[in-house]
Amino acid sequence: MSQPLLSLKGLTKAYPGVIANNEISFDIGEGEVHALLGENGAGKSTLVKMIYGLVKPDSGGMTLRGAPYAPSEPRVARADGIAMVFQHFSLFDALNVAENIALGMENPPALRDLASRIREVSETYGLPLDPFRTVGDLSAGERQRVEIIRCLLQDPKLLIMDEPTSVLTPQEVEILFKTLQQLKAEGTSILYISHKLEEIRTLCDTATILRLGQVVGDCIPRETTARQMAEMMVGSSLKTPERSGRTLGPVALDITGLSVSSPTEFGTALKNLHLIVRVGEILGIGGVAGNGQEELLGVLSGEITTDAGAVKMAGQPIGRMGPTARRQLGVLTAPEERLGHAAAPDMSLTENALLTGVVRERLESHGFLKWGAARGFAERIIQAFDVRTPGPENAARSLSGGNLQKFVIGREVLQDPKVLVVNQPTWGVDAAAAASIRQALLDLAAGGAAVICISQDLDELMEIADNFAALNEGRLSEPRPTEGLSVDEIGLMMGGAHGMEVAHA
């Protein structure tokens, strides 16, 4: 390749207290799939926002096919052929696919013409999509397709994708990869951001690795092992969680025939759910988010109460108990949403330690709070889980997502749970911290606790879980031992590709 498509030269962007990007330079070639790797907080988002015109660099510049490129806003970036698929979709549930796409266009054609173009593009790239379906009825994978097609209609030279596979089943990932390879073959460059190193190894031609806002290396993913890449990201060697042979004890918690509607409007109802977890077991529950994960956690935490007998702990009915009574018994939970659910954003870490720790850590007597003890508990969490913060008096929202996640998981793990339920325990956490959280879960199980781990990260579940079940539209599949389970089988348990397997046939 003589001239790169996009060339970044010394891009720097500072925010108060942190240099998000420091002198970032690299090239993206024509028709190249370029991976951008880095832990959370490494500066990936800031960098792509600069490329997409959402953020202006403090210094440095970019050239697009040799010409200076400095988008002042996303519209300009799009006009220059840069398109982006965000991790979080910006679609209106109540509108149909074509209307949603028209909304994002400068001069949208008549809906009928647009619909035929959508069909055309979707067929060309093997992304079947009915332009007249309402977005609210689409699966996460299909919604992502809407975003991708919206980008492809602009005929982009560079497509930026931010964590595109986090919401997809394995089969959907396969479809997506075929599309991306076809785009590449047609000469479109792709900047691909992901945490999933194996994906990057299959898909990407080159990779640039960021750490703490700086480029720390690049590599050819096909010639590098996932472990090597992870170590470049973290800057130190990684410890793989150790899993000692476990023997499963008596039933610690079981759910029988539970059906419950969601407390929220767009939630998913749980339908006739059965679940058993034994002492010493880690039960992995996979599935794409929004299929009842939050509701399942609510049922277990006591935020959603049910018939007394529907949820039993060691035979004792607890379905009607609230969160406090369940904590007393040793059923602890860590919800997915850190800010606002697991933790109160504007409250200090001490107060947040108190939030769930008050019962088991005895942080009150006769209703009066023991602030000293609460602070001590917060400090123990910070210490044991390597939470990076100046001290427990800092507000929860001043912590980075990964650090807060460590705090939230650590808070429950340190309370010596009998049953621990975690939802997305390592979401947004860097590789080293994720490994230590997984190790903590394994240690808990080895120490005689029962652990239910709800996660979208299948690799994680394969690594730590004894049994695997998938949650799909509020239904839980029959659990199966993780040993010997293939990716295809998991995909089918997760509901396959929502009837889209034939797309590339």
Add this chain to the structure above:
Amino acid sequence: MIRLEKRPQPSRAWSMATPLLAVVATMVFGGLLFAALGKNPFVAIQTIFWDPLFGEYSFFYRPQLLVKGAPLVLIAIGLSLGFRAGIWNIGAEGQYIMGALAGAGVGLAFYPLDAWYVFPLMVIAGALGGWAWAMIPGLLKVKFGTNEILVSLMLVYVAELILGSMSTRLLKNPEGYGFPGSRNFNDYPAGNSWIAQDLGMHWGVAAALIAVIFAYVLLNRHMLGFHIRLSGEAPRAARFAGVNPARLILLCLGLAGALAGMAGLFEVAGPAGQINIDFNVGYGFTAIIVAFLGRLNPLGILLAAALMALTYIGGEIAQDNLGLPAAAIQMFQGMLLFFLLALDLLTNYRLRLAVKERT
């Protein structure tokens, strides 16, 4: 260009400094307003802020400060607990009236019995009256999800109508020559809230101080206070922590109602003296301002109530002595709230002179 930038966490220093800054800004702009009305701004400000405390006639005004401040503190403390939890009871005025009616009703029923237990029973009845009135929006919200802002506000007008009916019918003084209004509690020692009338001391002042201490301990040391704050800041986290939202709503509204009701009773049994058509003068609404001016913090509320009482009394002096229109005084008080809320932004954000962006 000036930009606002969110602070990583709220600034403690600014949350202390903004009320002071707001007072200063009010003085400056209020002064401009008075100057525009052709009055000497310095004299006007001095009349409002200095004379009631240290002026020639301060012996007369100082007791007035206690009389005006006490109900504001009592009501604002109750409201602040609800506001902290995200429960917007703005009908304290109605709860205040109903408390006064219930308490006065009990007192008048005992008239002219001279027994030590009459006044305590009146206080209890006053608290229950306010509590019961506040339970209406509370139960409606818990059972049917109605909006407590609307219901509690509407009930103020209902309470005013009941007050009118009571002062001309059921509680009317039989020896009052047909004038509306109940017997005067100042003529009934057993049912009287004064401790030392010439100092402005009545049981409401004592109750207000106790309420401040109670609320301070509750919010800072007690599990319930923690749950109140948690519910306001992160309702979902509060549910996760085991808070029962319905119970908390009833508790906060009930406490606020009881305190407002007590404030009404102390007022009717002392400074006001009798139930009458014009008994309520807006303490229940002013207390909302006081609660926010005090940053929903019990000690802050104490200071804020003192400040509001001062502007009330000082404002009256300014009207009498300088001929300032009443509307100007109300604008002055409005400015105070405006500046407070506007400057509050600085607690969570900082101003930054934007460096010119690269073009």
